[in-house]
């Protein structure tokens with residue numbers, strides 16, 4: 030086994046059961062990984078220097094192909110159901126062994142890194158990949174140990190990601206050729222059949238979501254930034270609701286864009302990089318993120334590059350709507366270099382309501398915050414082309430991140446409830462989705478309006494503004510906000526057909542109620558009292 034690279038670890042790959050591989054590239058730098066990726070034809074270079082990779086068939090997460098290994102150490106702690114589905118330990122062992130055989134004589138890339146900016150909570154993770162470009166993704170996304178820490182680095186968890194190795198569902202116990210299999214007993218996640226890099230980061234997230242509640246630390250699918258007064262804000266939200274977009278803001282210090290922990294000491298980023306959606310990215314609305322797409326070190330996924338000029342075309346969705354940029358967090362000009370901040374003053378729950386019935390901002394009582402956290406509502410337009418007649422798809426994903434939450438939602442909700450009460454946190458619901466009338470005719474909330482509303486919430490202005498109560502969801506809607514047209518603050522105003530608005534709002538209320546039945550035994554009467562009600 031040939032060992033290459035300046036930062037080999039004394040904890041060799043034999044300890045990962047991989048004494049049979051051909052070459053190991055240890056902790057290569059970004060330039061070295063570029064070279065290896067380019068030599069192998071894994072990726073190409075675009076103007077300004079980003080590395081551009083195509084993932085082929087799988088351009089997003091394969092949520093249905095994730096199975097948690099059922100074994101005695103974790104079995105009773107997992108919330109088994111539609112989301113967390115089991116796979117037998119024997120099946121895992123069989124597939125892992127096949128994967129190991131497959132790697133005989135092959136090359137692998139290793140990044141040893143930390144997940145968790147707070148040294149008290151960080152997890153040493155080893156990411157072993159087949160491709161150099163996925164290794165650079167891992168290097169961008171996680172926290173790099175100091176050079177002297179690498180020599181004696183001992184991983185607590187390992188991610189083994191081999192996209193060209195596919196499962197055979199008939200014998201391996203998977204659903205398809207794709208598999209994402211966390212094994213909490215063996216402290217190992219094996220990934221195969223997909224090149225979507227997001228699987229790597231979300232696997233590490235799932236591990237921390239499993240481990241941290243036992244340390245009284247709440248893991249969160251959220252972004253975090255800090256304003257000029259030093260107050261930190263948590264932005265919860267499902268994919269596409271604006272965590273990354275809204276946390277990158279010239280007037281704030283960025284802590285992180287996607288995954289954080291909240292301990293007794295405050296909040297900390299799990300990651301050391303960001304993973305931004307770049308489809309139709311506007312230089313004007315998102316200047317900081319836009320800049321990252323034209324520089325050395327950024328990995329672009331499924332972005333179209335002009336053959337003749339090497340220029341990016343961020344508007345081209347021929348491979349997917351889910352085009353991505355991963356970059357180290359310090360590519361954002363005002364990012365924190367510690368990844369740590371104090372206890373949040375505000376919690377913002379983001380939703381992208383494609384029905385166009387939720388207000389662009391509302392103040393939540395602590396009980397309503399619990400209700401919305403457990404509900405985890407967002408909605409997408411069914412087709413990528415929004416047009417008349419496309420009925421939106423409602424999604425309820427508990428804790429704003431069900432696919433990544435191995436434990437029962439009440440575990441996370443009770444930690445959040447305690448922290449909101451203890452620190453007197455202000456909670457808000459922000460709709461970054463569609464407005465301006467009946468769905469299909471409306472448009473997405475302009476980012477500038479959302480930023481203005483968020484800023485008015487954070488600087489205390491909205492707390493002093495009169496509110497009106499929406500009759501369907503019981504939400505307190507501010508009646509005015511500087512920089513935002515008054516008529517959009519109550520979404521009913523934006524519909525020409527008021528009866529259609531009422532019917533649609535009522536329909537969404539019914540969906541909330543139906544979805545919440547599964548949680549009604551886990552919350553107190555005050556939370557149920559604060560729930561949306563059918564008229």
Ligand SMILES: Nc1ncnc2c1ncn2[C@@H]1O[C@H](COP(=O)(O)OP(=O)(O)O)[C@@H](O)[C@H]1O
Nearest residue numbers: 268269270271272273274306461474475476479
């Ligand atoms: N009002 C808005 N607020 C936030 N994002 C918006 C808004 N309107 C449109 N967008 C777009 O929605 C997407 C939000 O994605 P992103 O911030 O990556 O979400 P997340 O990080 O929560 O997955 C971006 O493409 C952004 O340009």
Ligand SMILES: C=C(OP(=O)(O)O)C(=O)O
Nearest residue numbers: 090227267268269287304
């Ligand atoms: C990376 C992902 O998360 P987000 O869209 O929230 O950035 C994902 O869901 O694959």
Ligand SMILES: [Mn+2]
Nearest residue numbers: 272273287304
């Ligand atoms: Mn994001």
